[in-house]
Amino acid sequence: xxSAINANGATLRIEPLPKDAGKKTNFGVVxxxxxxxxxxxxxxxxxxxxxxxxxxxxxxxxxxxxKAIWENKVVIVKGQKDLPPIKQWELxxxxxxxxxxxxxxxxxxxxxxxxxxLSASRDVIGMPGAENVRLIGKGYQGADHYGIKDKTVKKxxxxxxxxxxxxxxxxxxxxxRFQRWHLDAPLYERDPAWFTTLRCIKRPTSPKVxxxxxxxxxxxxxxxxxxxxxxxxxxxxDLMTPDEKAMADHSWVEYAPHPYQWMGNCRGxxxxxxxxxxxxxxxxxxxxxxxxxxxxxxxxxxVNPVTGEKAFMVHGICVRKLFLRSSEGEEPKVIDNxxxxxxxxxxxxxxxxxxxxxxxxxxxxxxxxxxANWQCFHTAIDYPDSFGPRTxxxxxxxxxxxxxxxxxxxxxx
Ligand SMILES: [Fe+2]
Numbered sequence: 001x002x003s004a005i006n007a008n009g010a011t012l013r014i015e016p017l018p019k020d021a022g023k024k025t026n027f028g029v030v031x032x033x034x035x036x037x038x039x040x041x042x043x044x045x046x047x048x049x050x051x052x053x054x055x056x057x058x059x060x061x062x063x064x065x066x067k068a069i070w071e072n073k074v075v076i077v078k079g080q081k082d083l084p085p086i087k088q089w090e091l092x093x094x095x096x097x098x099x100x101x102x103x104x105x106x107x108x109x110x111x112x113x114x115x116x117x118l119s120a121s122r123d124v125i126g127m128p129g130a131e132n133v134r135l136i137g138k139g140y141q142g143a144d145h146y147g148i149k150d151k152t153v154k155k156x157x158x159x160x161x162x163x164x165x166x167x168x169x170x171x172x173x174x175x176x177r178f179q180r181w182h183l184d185a186p187l188y189e190r191d192p193a194w195f196t197t198l199r200c201i202k203r204p205t206s207p208k209v210x211x212x213x214x215x216x217x218x219x220x221x222x223x224x225x226x227x228x229x230x231x232x233x234x235x236x237x238d239l240m241t242p243d244e245k246a247m248a249d250h251s252w253v254e255y256a257p258h259p260y261q262w263m264g265n266c267r268g269x270x271x272x273x274x275x276x277x278x279x280x281x282x283x284x285x286x287x288x289x290x291x292x293x294x295x296x297x298x299x300x301x302x303v304n305p306v307t308g309e310k311a312f313m314v315h316g317i318c319v320r321k322l323f324l325r326s327s328e329g330e331e332p333k334v335i336d337n338x339x340x341x342x343x344x345x346x347x348x349x350x351x352x353x354x355x356x357x358x359x360x361x362x363x364x365x366x367x368x369x370x371x372a373n374w375q376c377f378h379t380a381i382d383y384p385d386s387f388g389p390r391t392x393x394x395x396x397x398x399x400x401x402x403x404x405x406x407x408x409x410x411x412x413x
Contacts, residue, residue, distance in 0.1 A: 027073035070306035081128040081366035084128035098400035103132040116260030139389030163276040165265035178272025187255040189294040193396035199368040204388035214270035225383035233311035257290035259318035277339040299405025
């Protein structure tokens with residue numbers, strides 16, 4: 001159970017996210033009465049059982065929040081309507097003070113040049129004076145949005161990159177899809193952020209849309225428009241068999257150089273998980289300059305540094321090689337055929353892709369959602385433009401450390 005945080009004697013309420021009947025999600029909390037603009041101005045302490053109980057350093061409050069994110073995976077802090085973008089950025093850097101002070105996808109210039117599918121298909125705008133806080137959304141952003149004048153986001157994250165088409169009239173009637181299940185990660189050069197923060201400035205709340213898996217399973221999920229969906233890859237791990245767990249614990253993956261350029265012409269599966277194998281991956285020699293030392297090899301299983309939980313964290317759309325083994329001494333079997341890689345991952349990852357394991361927290365305007373990016377997948381869900389504009393401020397920072405697996409892996413050679 002989540003613990004209460006006390007701020008100078010005042011109790012902050014941490015409550016589990018409300019769950020519909022039948023839900024099997026075991027993560028997510030809501031925090032009330034916390035002013036993130038002023039978080040350094042007060043001392044927070046966890047309850048008496050916490051190892052943080054006696055800390056008095058200036059960032060004890062940030063540490064307590066950080067711990068809450070690692071423990072609960074998804075945290076919604078209510079009522080941050082007046083949080084200036086620069087304060088969101090400051091908070092993100094205080095979560096990981098040793099991290100390089102740049103967004104995990106690099107500067108906007110780097111992102112727009114090297115972001116491949118992440119940047120080519122949508123508008124991402126840096127907030128004036130806080131470039132690492134990114135405005136993402138759709139539609140008209142207002143006459144003056146923190147200095148951004150009369151901006152209309154014409155290229156939002158959209159539903160139309162899936163391999164099977166969603167006819168416009170069906171989409172307009174509220175039939176939508178998960179856009180792309182992912183963690184926020186460059187998977188080249190820089191390490192993925194521990195956490196991502198996403199503040200909701202504006203979104204429509206009605207009418208509802210229905211997410212369709214459109215993969216033959218017939219599964220659907222109804223939701224308000226403009227929300228982000230989450231699943232816990234700790235739960236993905238929990239759903240694996242003992243043999244699969246042994247293999248995942250000892251195996252690793254290698255991501256492509258400039259992975260989002262490499263797979264930039266691929267199309268997503270209609271349920272948002274993984275891409276179709278149609279031979280559209282670019283040959284490495286067409287990726288421009290890349291440095292082998294920046295290519296990322298990560299364990300398949302990432303251990304939560306606070307709770308010790310194991311999460312199956314493989315971003316399948318960017319993987320170029322699997323190294324499979326079930327014990328430390330074993331020579332790994334290398335799989336470098338993307339079709340084989342994807343079908344191996346799909347068998348494991350689709351198990352969690354069921355309505356009962358998906359959390360769709362109802363983030364209201366002014367709320368900020370923060371999640372343990374090393375433990376979850378998330379996805380946007382598109383909705384018809386006619387429902388109204390969406391404005392979100394997103395920020396994270398490339399982590400100061402690399403994910404650690406249950407056993408050491410070979411990261412070079
Ligand atoms: Fe994301």
